[in-house]
Amino acid sequence: MLNDIKSVLYDEETLKEICNNLGKQISEDYKDKNLLLVSVLKGSVMFMADLMRSITIPCRIDFMAVSSYGSGTESSGIVKIKKDLDINLSGYDLLLVEDILDSGKTLYNLRSVLSLRNPKSIRICTLLDKPERREADIVPDYVGAVVPDEFVVGYGLDYDEKYRNLPFIGILSPHVYEK
Numbered sequence: 724m725l726n727d728i729k730s731v732l733y734d735e736e737t738l739k740e741i742c743n744n745l746g747k748q749i750s751e752d753y754k755d756k757n758l759l760l761v762s763v764l765k766g767s768v769m770f771m772a773d774l775m776r777s778i779t780i781p782c783r784i785d786f787m788a789v790s791s792y793g794s795g796t797e798s799s800g801i802v803k804i805k806k807d808l809d810i811n812l813s814g815y816d817l818l819l820v821e822d823i824l825d826s827g828k829t830l831y832n833l834r835s836v837l838s839l840r841n842p843k844s845i846r847i848c849t850l851l852d853k854p855e856r857r858e859a860d861i862v863p864d865y866v867g868a869v870v871p872d873e874f875v876v877g878y879g880l881d882y883d884e885k886y887r888n889l890p891f892i893g894i895l896s897p898h899v900y901e902k
C-alpha cells in the first residue's frame with residue numbers, strides 16, 4: 724500500500740494539531756449555540772472522530788452518506804443521498820464536516836438540500852481545501868489545510884474505496900489511476 728504513495732503531506736502529529744486548532748475555534752464560536760456536527764461519510768470519519776474530541780462544548784453528532792464519485796478522480800456533480808440524517812435539523816446550528824472540498828459541487832448540493840429543513844444556521848468545516856479546483860459557489864467557514872491540485876488519500880480519504888486506513892494524508896502516485 725505504501726508503494727502507491729508518492730509523498731506524505733500531513734503526518735499524524737500535524738493532523739492532530741490541525742484538529743486541535745479547529746476544535747478550539749469551533750468551541751469558541753459555538754459556545755452560545757446549539758451545535759450539531761454532521762459528518763459526511765465515509766471520507767470524514769477519521770477527521771470527525773478527532774475533531775469532536777477536541778471540541779469542548781456540548782454538541783450532538785449525526786452522519787450522512789452521499790455519493791458524488793465513481794471510481795475515478797473527477798466529481799460527477801450529482802449528489803445522491805445514500806444514508807440520511809436521524810436528527811430533525813430545526814433549531815440546530817449545523818456544522819457540516821467534510822474531508823475535502825474539490826469542485827465543491829457535492830457540498831453545494833448537499834447544503835441546498837439541508838437548508839430546506841430549516842436549521843438555525845449552516846456552516847462548513849473541511850479538513851482539506853483545493854481552492855484551485857472550485858466550480859461551485861461555496862466558501863468553507865473552517866479549513867484545516869489548503870492542498871495542491873493532486874489526488875490525496877489516507878486519514879479517511881480514498882481512491883476506489885482503498886487507502887482510507889492510512890493514518891496520514893499522502894499524495895497518490897499517478898501510476899495507480901493512470902493504469
Ligand code: IMP
Nearest residue numbers: 766798824825826827828829874875880
Ligand atoms: P467535489 O464535489 O468535487 O467537491 O468532491 C468532493 C468529494 O470528492 C470529497 O468529499 C471526496 O470524497 C472526493 N475527493 C475530491 N478530491 C479528492 C482527493 O484528492 N482525494 C480523495 N477524494 C477526493
Ligand code: MG
Nearest residue numbers: 764765766822
Ligand atoms: Mg467524501
